[in-house]
Amino acid sequence: MGDKVISLAVIRRLPRYYRYLGELLENDVVRISSKELSERMHVTASQIRQDLNNFGGFGQQGYGYNVEYLYTEIGKILGLDQQYNMIIVGAGNLGQALANYGDFERRGFVLSGIFDVNPRLEGVAIRGIPVRMMDELEEFIQNNPVHIAALTIPKTKALQVAQDLAGLGVKAIWNFASTDLHLPEGVVSQNVHLAESLMQLSYSLRNLEREEGKL
Amino acid sequence: MGDKVISLAVIRRLPRYYRYLGELLENDVVRISSKELSERMHVTASQIRQDLNNFGGFGQQGYGYNVEYLYTEIGKILGLDQQYNMIIVGAGNLGQALANYGDFERRGFVLSGIFDVNPRLEGVAIRGIPVRMMDELEEFIQNNPVHIAALTIPKTKALQVAQDLAGLGVKAIWNFASTDLHLPEGVVSQNVHLAESLMQLSYSLRNLEREEGKL
Numbered sequence: 001m002g003d004k005v006i007s008l009a010v011i012r013r014l015p016r017y018y019r020y021l022g023e024l025l026e027n028d029v030v031r032i033s034s035k036e037l038s039e040r041m042h043v044t045a046s047q048i049r050q051d052l053n054n055f056g057g058f059g060q061q062g063y064g065y066n067v068e069y070l071y072t073e074i075g076k077i078l079g080l081d082q083q084y085n086m087i088i089v090g091a092g093n094l095g096q097a098l099a100n101y102g103d104f105e106r107r108g109f110v111l112s113g114i115f116d117v118n119p120r121l122e123g124v125a126i127r128g129i130p131v132r133m134m135d136e137l138e139e140f141i142q143n144n145p146v147h148i149a150a151l152t153i154p155k156t157k158a159l160q161v162a163q164d165l166a167g168l169g170v171k172a173i174w175n176f177a178s179t180d181l182h183l184p185e186g187v188v189s190q191n192v193h194l195a196e197s198l199m200q201l202s203y204s205l206r207n208l209e210r211e212e213g214k215l
Numbered sequence: 216m217g218d219k220v221i222s223l224a225v226i227r228r229l230p231r232y233y234r235y236l237g238e239l240l241e242n243d244v245v246r247i248s249s250k251e252l253s254e255r256m257h258v259t260a261s262q263i264r265q266d267l268n269n270f271g272g273f274g275q276q277g278y279g280y281n282v283e284y285l286y287t288e289i290g291k292i293l294g295l296d297q298q299y300n301m302i303i304v305g306a307g308n309l310g311q312a313l314a315n316y317g318d319f320e321r322r323g324f325v326l327s328g329i330f331d332v333n334p335r336l337e338g339v340a341i342r343g344i345p346v347r348m349m350d351e352l353e354e355f356i357q358n359n360p361v362h363i364a365a366l367t368i369p370k371t372k373a374l375q376v377a378q379d380l381a382g383l384g385v386k387a388i389w390n391f392a393s394t395d396l397h398l399p400e401g402v403v404s405q406n407v408h409l410a411e412s413l414m415q416l417s418y419s420l421r422n423l424e425r426e427e428g429k430l
Contacts, residue, residue, distance in 0.1 A: 011418060015411035019393065042397060078414045079421030093315055097308030103393070103410060109417075148416065172420040174413060178234065178318070182257060188423050190416035192409065195318060196230035198389060199293045201363065201405035202324075203226060205387040206294030208403050 006054045006077065013051060014074050016041070021071040033064035083108045085145060086174075089161055090152035091116035091124070091131045094176060098150055099126040112144055141168045148172040155179040162189070221269045221292065228266060229289050231256070236286040248279035298323045300360060301389075304376055305367035306331035306339075306346045309391060313365055314341040327359055356383045363387040370394040377404070 020041055024032060034052070038045035052065065055073050075081055086109050088095045098104075099114055114131045116122075121131040132140060140146075149165045151158050151173060158177035165173065166187045173189040175181050178196075181189050235256055239247060249267070253260040267280065270288050290296055301324050303310045313319070314329055329346045331337075336346040347355060355361075364385045366373050373392035380388065381402045388404040390396050393411075396404050 012415065014418070015408070015414040016395075018414065019408075019411065042395070077418065077421075079417040080414065084417060084420075093308055093312030097312050098409075100308055101409070104413060107410065107414070109413060147420065148413075171423060172416050174416050180231075180257070186423065186427070188416065188419035190412055190419065192407065192412050193230070193234075194313075194316070194407065195322065196234065197405055197407050198319060198324060198363075199230040199233065199295065199322070200227065201387050201389050201403065202294040202299060203229070203292065204403035204405065205299075205362065206292075208386060208401065212401070 010051050010054055011077075014078055017051070018071065018074045018078060018080075021067055021074065024067045025071055029067050031064045031066055037065070080108055083110055084147040084172075085110055085112040086148040086150060087111070087113040087115060087140075087146050088150045088152060089115045089134075089137075089165070090150075090176075091118070091121050091126065092152060095150070095152035096126055098152065099129065102127075109148065112146065113140055115140075137164075138168055141165075141170065146170050148174060150174040150176065152176045162187075225266050225269055226292075229293055232266070233286065233289045233293060233295075236282055236289065239282045240286055244282050246279045246281055252280070295323055298325055299362040299387075300325055300327040301363040301365060302326070302328040302330060302355075302361050303365045303367060304330045304349075304352075304380075305365075305391075306333070306336050306341065307367060310365070310367035311341055313367065314344065317342075324363065327361065328355055330355075352379075353383060356380075356385065361385050363389060365389040365391065367391045377402075 020037065034045040034048045038048050041048070052070065055070060086104070088098055088111065091099075091114050095114065095116070099111055105111065111127065111129060114126055114129050115134050115137055116131050117134050119133065122133055124131045147170070149162075149170045149172070151161060153161060155177040158175060158179050159181055162173050162175070162181045162183060166183055171187055173181060173183065173187065175189050175191045176194070178193060180191065183189055235252065249260040249263045253263050256263070267285065270285060301319070303313055303326065306314075306329050310329065310331070314326055320326065326342065326344060329341055329344050330349055330352055331346050332349050334348065337348055339346045361383075362385070364377075364380045364387070366376060366388060368376060370392040373390060373394050374396055377388050377390070377396045377398060381398055386402055388396060388398065388402065390404050390406045391409070393408060395406065398404055
Protein backbone atom coordinates (compact mmCIF):
# COMPACT_ATOMS: atom_id res chain seq x y z
CA MET A 1 0.00 0.00 0.00
CA GLY A 2 2.74 2.45 0.94
CA ASP A 3 1.92 6.12 1.08
CA LYS A 4 -0.66 6.20 -1.68
CA VAL A 5 -3.25 8.86 -0.99
CA ILE A 6 -6.84 7.65 -1.14
CA SER A 7 -9.62 10.15 -1.63
CA LEU A 8 -11.99 10.96 1.19
CA ALA A 9 -14.96 9.83 -0.89
CA VAL A 10 -13.42 6.37 -1.22
CA ILE A 11 -12.54 6.28 2.48
CA ARG A 12 -16.15 6.99 3.36
CA ARG A 13 -17.24 3.99 1.32
CA LEU A 14 -14.63 1.62 2.78
CA PRO A 15 -16.56 0.55 5.90
CA ARG A 16 -19.36 -0.66 3.66
CA TYR A 17 -16.97 -2.70 1.50
CA TYR A 18 -15.45 -4.03 4.69
CA ARG A 19 -18.85 -5.14 5.94
CA TYR A 20 -19.78 -6.91 2.70
CA LEU A 21 -16.37 -8.58 2.44
CA GLY A 22 -16.68 -9.70 6.06
CA GLU A 23 -20.03 -11.31 5.29
CA LEU A 24 -18.56 -13.07 2.25
CA LEU A 25 -15.71 -14.36 4.41
CA GLU A 26 -18.20 -15.66 6.98
CA ASN A 27 -19.86 -17.55 4.15
CA ASP A 28 -16.50 -18.99 3.04
CA VAL A 29 -16.46 -17.10 -0.24
CA VAL A 30 -12.84 -17.02 -1.44
CA ARG A 31 -13.13 -14.74 -4.43
CA ILE A 32 -15.71 -12.49 -6.04
CA SER A 33 -15.99 -10.59 -9.31
CA SER A 34 -16.75 -6.88 -9.37
CA LYS A 35 -20.00 -7.79 -11.13
CA GLU A 36 -21.17 -10.12 -8.35
CA LEU A 37 -20.08 -7.66 -5.67
CA SER A 38 -21.85 -4.83 -7.48
CA GLU A 39 -25.09 -6.81 -7.57
CA ARG A 40 -24.91 -7.50 -3.86
CA MET A 41 -24.03 -3.95 -2.94
CA HIS A 42 -26.33 -2.24 -5.45
CA VAL A 43 -23.58 -0.03 -6.85
CA THR A 44 -22.06 -0.14 -10.32
CA ALA A 45 -19.28 -2.59 -11.11
CA SER A 46 -17.24 0.29 -12.48
CA GLN A 47 -17.52 2.18 -9.19
CA ILE A 48 -16.29 -0.91 -7.37
CA ARG A 49 -13.37 -1.39 -9.76
CA GLN A 50 -12.39 2.26 -9.42
CA ASP A 51 -12.61 2.21 -5.63
CA LEU A 52 -10.79 -1.06 -5.16
CA ASN A 53 -8.08 -0.20 -7.70
CA ASN A 54 -6.74 1.96 -4.88
CA PHE A 55 -5.67 -1.27 -3.28
CA GLY A 56 -3.48 -2.44 -6.13
CA GLY A 57 -4.21 -4.93 -8.85
CA PHE A 58 -6.14 -7.47 -6.81
CA GLY A 59 -9.03 -7.55 -9.18
CA GLN A 60 -7.64 -9.74 -11.93
CA GLN A 61 -9.50 -10.27 -15.17
CA GLY A 62 -11.21 -13.63 -15.04
CA TYR A 63 -10.39 -14.12 -11.38
CA GLY A 64 -12.05 -11.31 -9.48
CA TYR A 65 -11.06 -10.18 -6.02
CA ASN A 66 -9.45 -12.28 -3.33
CA VAL A 67 -11.96 -11.67 -0.55
CA GLU A 68 -9.71 -12.30 2.44
CA TYR A 69 -6.83 -10.24 1.08
CA LEU A 70 -9.06 -7.28 0.25
CA TYR A 71 -10.81 -7.51 3.63
CA THR A 72 -7.47 -7.46 5.42
CA GLU A 73 -6.07 -4.57 3.39
CA ILE A 74 -9.18 -2.43 3.85
CA GLY A 75 -9.10 -3.26 7.55
CA LYS A 76 -5.54 -1.92 7.73
CA ILE A 77 -6.49 1.33 6.00
CA LEU A 78 -9.35 1.75 8.46
CA GLY A 79 -6.98 1.15 11.36
CA LEU A 80 -8.69 -2.09 12.35
CA ASP A 81 -5.46 -4.03 12.69
CA GLN A 82 -4.86 -2.66 16.16
CA GLN A 83 -6.76 -2.57 19.41
CA TYR A 84 -8.36 0.58 20.77
CA ASN A 85 -9.38 1.23 24.33
CA MET A 86 -12.71 2.98 24.41
CA ILE A 87 -14.65 4.62 27.19
CA ILE A 88 -18.27 5.67 27.18
CA VAL A 89 -19.19 8.93 28.85
CA GLY A 90 -22.90 8.92 29.63
CA ALA A 91 -24.44 5.70 30.93
CA GLY A 92 -28.03 6.37 29.88
CA ASN A 93 -29.90 4.09 27.50
CA LEU A 94 -27.76 5.01 24.53
CA GLY A 95 -24.50 4.62 26.44
CA GLN A 96 -25.70 1.27 27.73
CA ALA A 97 -26.72 0.21 24.23
CA LEU A 98 -23.20 0.97 22.97
CA ALA A 99 -21.68 -0.82 25.96
CA ASN A 100 -23.70 -3.92 25.18
CA TYR A 101 -22.62 -4.16 21.54
CA GLY A 102 -20.22 -7.09 21.57
CA ASP A 103 -19.64 -6.47 17.87
CA PHE A 104 -17.42 -3.47 18.49
CA GLU A 105 -15.12 -5.53 20.69
CA ARG A 106 -14.78 -8.13 17.95
CA ARG A 107 -13.47 -5.37 15.66
CA GLY A 108 -10.87 -4.32 18.20
CA PHE A 109 -12.71 -1.58 20.10
CA VAL A 110 -12.35 -2.68 23.70
CA LEU A 111 -14.59 -1.02 26.24
CA SER A 112 -12.47 -0.14 29.25
CA GLY A 113 -14.64 2.25 31.22
CA ILE A 114 -18.08 3.81 31.56
CA PHE A 115 -18.68 7.17 33.24
CA ASP A 116 -21.67 9.16 34.36
CA VAL A 117 -22.61 11.98 36.72
CA ASN A 118 -25.61 10.16 38.22
CA PRO A 119 -24.63 8.77 41.66
CA ARG A 120 -27.43 6.20 41.42
CA LEU A 121 -25.52 4.54 38.57
CA GLU A 122 -22.24 4.37 40.48
CA GLY A 123 -20.90 0.83 40.48
CA VAL A 124 -23.74 -0.58 38.35
CA ALA A 125 -22.05 -3.10 36.07
CA ILE A 126 -22.68 -3.14 32.32
CA ARG A 127 -21.13 -6.17 30.65
CA GLY A 128 -19.04 -6.51 33.79
CA ILE A 129 -17.76 -2.94 33.70
CA PRO A 130 -18.77 -0.75 36.65
CA VAL A 131 -20.07 2.74 35.98
CA ARG A 132 -17.63 5.25 37.46
CA MET A 133 -18.29 8.84 38.45
CA MET A 134 -16.96 11.67 36.30
CA ASP A 135 -14.58 12.85 39.03
CA GLU A 136 -12.68 9.58 38.57
CA LEU A 137 -12.14 10.22 34.86
CA GLU A 138 -8.79 11.98 35.07
CA GLU A 139 -7.14 9.38 37.27
CA PHE A 140 -8.65 6.56 35.22
CA ILE A 141 -7.22 7.90 31.96
CA GLN A 142 -3.81 8.46 33.55
CA ASN A 143 -3.72 4.80 34.59
CA ASN A 144 -5.50 3.33 31.55
CA PRO A 145 -4.63 4.79 28.16
CA VAL A 146 -7.85 5.70 26.34
CA HIS A 147 -7.89 6.02 22.56
CA ILE A 148 -11.56 6.72 21.92
CA ALA A 149 -14.31 8.29 24.02
CA ALA A 150 -17.94 7.90 23.03
CA LEU A 151 -20.03 10.83 24.27
CA THR A 152 -23.63 9.93 24.99
CA ILE A 153 -24.44 12.99 27.06
CA PRO A 154 -26.66 16.04 26.56
CA LYS A 155 -25.52 18.56 23.98
CA THR A 156 -25.10 21.27 26.60
CA LYS A 157 -22.31 19.26 28.26
CA ALA A 158 -20.68 17.71 25.20
CA LEU A 159 -18.18 20.39 24.19
CA GLN A 160 -16.82 20.90 27.70
CA VAL A 161 -16.43 17.17 28.30
CA ALA A 162 -14.81 16.70 24.89
CA GLN A 163 -12.35 19.49 25.63
CA ASP A 164 -11.58 17.98 29.03
CA LEU A 165 -10.99 14.59 27.40
CA ALA A 166 -8.73 16.17 24.77
CA GLY A 167 -6.81 17.84 27.57
CA LEU A 168 -6.33 14.43 29.16
CA GLY A 169 -4.86 13.09 25.93
CA VAL A 170 -7.86 11.37 24.34
CA LYS A 171 -7.42 11.82 20.58
CA ALA A 172 -10.73 10.54 19.21
CA ILE A 173 -14.28 11.52 20.16
CA TRP A 174 -17.31 9.58 18.97
CA ASN A 175 -19.99 12.20 19.48
CA PHE A 176 -23.68 11.32 19.86
CA ALA A 177 -24.70 14.71 21.23
CA SER A 178 -26.72 16.86 18.87
CA THR A 179 -24.02 19.49 18.48
CA ASP A 180 -20.81 19.91 16.49
CA LEU A 181 -17.63 19.72 18.51
CA HIS A 182 -15.02 22.10 17.21
CA LEU A 183 -11.94 20.59 18.81
CA PRO A 184 -8.27 21.54 18.82
CA GLU A 185 -5.86 20.23 16.17
CA GLY A 186 -4.72 16.75 16.93
CA VAL A 187 -8.13 15.53 18.08
CA VAL A 188 -10.51 13.84 15.65
CA SER A 189 -14.23 13.32 16.02
CA GLN A 190 -17.05 11.53 14.29
CA ASN A 191 -20.66 12.53 14.80
CA VAL A 192 -23.75 10.37 15.00
CA HIS A 193 -26.55 12.90 14.73
CA LEU A 194 -29.72 10.87 15.15
CA ALA A 195 -32.13 13.77 14.78
CA GLU A 196 -30.53 14.71 11.46
CA SER A 197 -30.75 11.15 10.23
CA LEU A 198 -34.45 11.13 11.08
CA MET A 199 -34.94 14.43 9.22
CA GLN A 200 -33.33 12.94 6.13
CA LEU A 201 -35.81 10.11 6.38
CA SER A 202 -38.75 12.49 6.68
CA TYR A 203 -37.41 14.37 3.67
CA SER A 204 -37.32 11.13 1.66
CA LEU A 205 -40.82 10.25 2.80
CA ARG A 206 -42.11 13.69 1.86
CA ASN A 207 -40.37 13.42 -1.49
CA LEU A 208 -41.91 10.01 -2.10
CA GLU A 209 -45.36 11.41 -1.39
CA ARG A 210 -44.64 14.31 -3.73
CA GLU A 211 -43.67 11.90 -6.49
CA GLU A 212 -46.73 9.80 -5.89
CA GLY A 213 -48.79 12.95 -6.20
CA LYS A 214 -50.24 12.62 -2.74
CA LEU A 215 -49.36 16.13 -1.72
CA MET B 216 -40.71 27.44 -3.15
CA GLY B 217 -42.86 25.69 -5.73
CA ASP B 218 -41.37 22.77 -7.59
CA LYS B 219 -37.78 23.91 -7.66
CA VAL B 220 -35.46 20.91 -7.64
CA ILE B 221 -32.82 21.01 -4.94
CA SER B 222 -29.72 18.86 -5.27
CA LEU B 223 -29.23 15.86 -3.03
CA ALA B 224 -25.97 17.31 -1.72
CA VAL B 225 -27.82 20.39 -0.48
CA ILE B 226 -30.61 18.25 0.99
CA ARG B 227 -28.06 16.31 3.00
CA ARG B 228 -26.76 19.54 4.50
CA LEU B 229 -30.21 20.92 5.34
CA PRO B 230 -30.66 19.19 8.72
CA ARG B 231 -27.48 20.83 9.92
CA TYR B 232 -28.66 24.28 8.81
CA TYR B 233 -31.97 23.53 10.47
CA ARG B 234 -30.22 22.70 13.72
CA TYR B 235 -28.11 25.88 13.71
CA LEU B 236 -31.07 28.06 12.77
CA GLY B 237 -33.10 26.41 15.55
CA GLU B 238 -30.39 27.28 18.06
CA LEU B 239 -30.29 30.87 16.81
CA LEU B 240 -34.07 31.09 17.20
CA GLU B 241 -33.83 29.76 20.75
CA ASN B 242 -31.38 32.56 21.44
CA ASP B 243 -33.79 35.12 19.93
CA VAL B 244 -31.53 35.92 16.99
CA VAL B 245 -33.75 37.51 14.32
CA ARG B 246 -31.30 37.72 11.43
CA ILE B 247 -27.81 36.55 10.60
CA SER B 248 -25.31 37.24 7.83
CA SER B 249 -23.79 34.42 5.82
CA LYS B 250 -20.44 35.43 7.30
CA GLU B 251 -21.62 35.03 10.89
CA LEU B 252 -23.38 31.77 10.09
CA SER B 253 -20.29 30.47 8.29
CA GLU B 254 -18.15 31.19 11.32
CA ARG B 255 -20.52 29.31 13.59
CA MET B 256 -20.87 26.36 11.25
CA HIS B 257 -17.24 26.22 10.13
CA VAL B 258 -18.12 26.20 6.44
CA THR B 259 -17.41 28.93 3.89
CA ALA B 260 -19.79 31.87 3.53
CA SER B 261 -19.95 31.18 -0.19
CA GLN B 262 -21.12 27.60 0.43
CA ILE B 263 -23.84 28.95 2.69
CA ARG B 264 -24.93 31.54 0.16
CA GLN B 265 -25.05 28.93 -2.59
CA ASP B 266 -26.99 26.46 -0.49
CA LEU B 267 -29.49 28.96 0.88
CA ASN B 268 -30.02 30.60 -2.50
CA ASN B 269 -32.14 27.55 -3.20
CA PHE B 270 -34.65 29.09 -0.85
CA GLY B 271 -35.09 32.32 -2.78
CA GLY B 272 -33.61 35.69 -2.16
CA PHE B 273 -33.80 35.76 1.59
CA GLY B 274 -30.18 36.61 2.03
CA GLN B 275 -30.29 40.34 1.30
CA GLN B 276 -27.14 42.38 0.99
CA GLY B 277 -26.66 44.31 4.19
CA TYR B 278 -29.45 42.46 5.97
CA GLY B 279 -28.53 38.80 6.04
CA TYR B 280 -30.97 35.97 6.52
CA ASN B 281 -34.25 36.11 8.35
CA VAL B 282 -33.66 33.27 10.81
CA GLU B 283 -37.26 32.31 11.50
CA TYR B 284 -38.28 32.40 7.86
CA LEU B 285 -35.35 30.28 6.74
CA TYR B 286 -35.91 27.83 9.61
CA THR B 287 -39.54 27.44 8.65
CA GLU B 288 -38.84 27.00 4.94
CA ILE B 289 -36.10 24.43 5.51
CA GLY B 290 -38.42 22.63 7.91
CA LYS B 291 -41.05 22.40 5.16
CA ILE B 292 -38.56 20.97 2.68
CA LEU B 293 -37.54 18.39 5.27
CA GLY B 294 -41.18 17.48 5.82
CA LEU B 295 -41.15 18.76 9.39
CA ASP B 296 -44.38 20.73 9.04
CA GLN B 297 -46.46 17.61 9.61
CA GLN B 298 -46.74 14.98 12.29
CA TYR B 299 -45.47 11.45 11.81
CA ASN B 300 -46.47 8.42 13.80
CA MET B 301 -43.44 6.31 14.54
CA ILE B 302 -43.07 2.84 15.99
CA ILE B 303 -39.92 1.24 17.32
CA VAL B 304 -39.35 -2.42 16.56
CA GLY B 305 -36.84 -3.83 19.03
CA ALA B 306 -37.10 -2.71 22.65
CA GLY B 307 -33.50 -3.38 23.67
CA ASN B 308 -31.24 -0.62 24.99
CA LEU B 309 -31.06 1.15 21.66
CA GLY B 310 -34.81 0.97 21.08
CA GLN B 311 -35.37 2.25 24.60
CA ALA B 312 -32.87 5.04 24.04
CA LEU B 313 -34.78 6.18 20.95
CA ALA B 314 -38.08 5.87 22.80
CA ASN B 315 -36.78 8.13 25.53
CA TYR B 316 -35.67 10.94 23.21
CA GLY B 317 -38.30 13.60 23.81
CA ASP B 318 -36.55 15.70 21.17
CA PHE B 319 -37.96 13.66 18.30
CA GLU B 320 -41.49 14.29 19.51
CA ARG B 321 -40.83 18.02 19.60
CA ARG B 322 -39.94 17.82 15.90
CA GLY B 323 -43.19 16.05 15.07
CA PHE B 324 -42.15 12.39 15.29
CA VAL B 325 -44.69 10.93 17.69
CA LEU B 326 -43.93 7.54 19.16
CA SER B 327 -47.09 5.46 18.95
CA GLY B 328 -45.89 1.92 19.60
CA ILE B 329 -42.96 -0.24 20.69
CA PHE B 330 -42.62 -3.89 19.70
CA ASP B 331 -40.38 -6.78 20.64
CA VAL B 332 -40.28 -10.57 20.53
CA ASN B 333 -39.17 -10.95 24.13
CA PRO B 334 -42.18 -11.94 26.28
CA ARG B 335 -40.44 -10.62 29.39
CA LEU B 336 -40.76 -7.11 27.94
CA GLU B 337 -44.48 -7.44 27.22
CA GLY B 338 -46.40 -4.57 28.78
CA VAL B 339 -43.31 -2.86 30.19
CA ALA B 340 -43.97 0.85 29.71
CA ILE B 341 -41.39 3.16 28.17
CA ARG B 342 -42.42 6.81 28.40
CA GLY B 343 -45.90 5.51 29.10
CA ILE B 344 -46.03 3.30 26.00
CA PRO B 345 -46.34 -0.43 26.67
CA VAL B 346 -44.09 -2.83 24.76
CA ARG B 347 -46.26 -5.01 22.52
CA MET B 348 -45.42 -8.39 21.06
CA MET B 349 -44.62 -8.74 17.37
CA ASP B 350 -47.75 -10.76 16.67
CA GLU B 351 -49.78 -7.66 17.53
CA LEU B 352 -48.00 -5.59 14.89
CA GLU B 353 -50.37 -6.18 11.99
CA GLU B 354 -53.52 -5.34 13.89
CA PHE B 355 -51.85 -2.35 15.52
CA ILE B 356 -50.85 -0.84 12.18
CA GLN B 357 -54.32 -1.44 10.75
CA ASN B 358 -55.84 0.53 13.60
CA ASN B 359 -53.09 3.13 14.00
CA PRO B 360 -51.55 4.51 10.81
CA VAL B 361 -47.75 4.26 11.07
CA HIS B 362 -45.53 6.48 8.93
CA ILE B 363 -42.09 5.53 10.18
CA ALA B 364 -40.70 2.35 11.77
CA ALA B 365 -37.34 2.41 13.54
CA LEU B 366 -35.69 -1.00 13.44
CA THR B 367 -33.44 -1.68 16.40
CA ILE B 368 -33.22 -5.43 15.92
CA PRO B 369 -30.44 -7.84 14.92
CA LYS B 370 -29.31 -7.70 11.29
CA THR B 371 -30.45 -11.27 10.65
CA LYS B 372 -34.07 -10.23 11.27
CA ALA B 373 -34.03 -6.73 9.80
CA LEU B 374 -34.81 -7.39 6.14
CA GLN B 375 -37.73 -9.72 6.86
CA VAL B 376 -39.26 -7.33 9.38
CA ALA B 377 -38.76 -4.38 7.01
CA GLN B 378 -40.48 -6.29 4.21
CA ASP B 379 -43.34 -7.22 6.53
CA LEU B 380 -43.71 -3.59 7.56
CA ALA B 381 -43.66 -2.47 3.92
CA GLY B 382 -46.36 -5.06 3.22
CA LEU B 383 -48.43 -3.50 5.98
CA GLY B 384 -48.11 -0.08 4.37
CA VAL B 385 -45.26 1.47 6.34
CA LYS B 386 -43.41 3.70 3.89
CA ALA B 387 -40.33 4.72 5.84
CA ILE B 388 -37.80 2.55 7.66
CA TRP B 389 -35.18 4.00 10.00
CA ASN B 390 -32.72 1.16 10.06
CA PHE B 391 -30.21 0.64 12.87
CA ALA B 392 -29.34 -2.95 11.94
CA SER B 393 -25.90 -3.44 10.45
CA THR B 394 -27.20 -4.43 7.04
CA ASP B 395 -28.54 -2.67 3.95
CA LEU B 396 -32.25 -3.09 3.33
CA HIS B 397 -33.04 -3.33 -0.34
CA LEU B 398 -36.74 -2.55 -0.24
CA PRO B 399 -39.43 -2.35 -2.89
CA GLU B 400 -40.18 0.90 -4.74
CA GLY B 401 -42.36 3.18 -2.73
CA VAL B 402 -40.57 2.49 0.56
CA VAL B 403 -37.73 4.71 1.74
CA SER B 404 -35.10 3.97 4.33
CA GLN B 405 -32.33 5.70 6.19
CA ASN B 406 -29.50 3.79 7.81
CA VAL B 407 -27.66 4.48 11.03
CA HIS B 408 -24.69 2.16 10.80
CA LEU B 409 -22.88 2.60 14.09
CA ALA B 410 -20.06 0.15 13.36
CA GLU B 411 -19.27 2.03 10.14
CA SER B 412 -19.25 5.34 11.96
CA LEU B 413 -16.78 3.92 14.46
CA MET B 414 -14.57 2.64 11.63
CA GLN B 415 -14.49 6.10 10.12
CA LEU B 416 -13.34 7.39 13.47
CA SER B 417 -10.60 4.78 13.71
CA TYR B 418 -9.54 5.72 10.16
CA SER B 419 -9.28 9.37 11.22
CA LEU B 420 -7.34 8.43 14.32
CA ARG B 421 -4.94 6.26 12.32
CA ASN B 422 -4.54 9.04 9.80
CA LEU B 423 -3.79 11.54 12.56
CA GLU B 424 -1.09 9.22 13.91
CA ARG B 425 0.36 8.84 10.42
CA GLU B 426 0.50 12.62 10.03
CA GLU B 427 2.11 13.01 13.41
CA GLY B 428 4.71 10.47 12.35
CA LYS B 429 3.85 8.08 15.13
CA LEU B 430 3.41 5.09 12.83
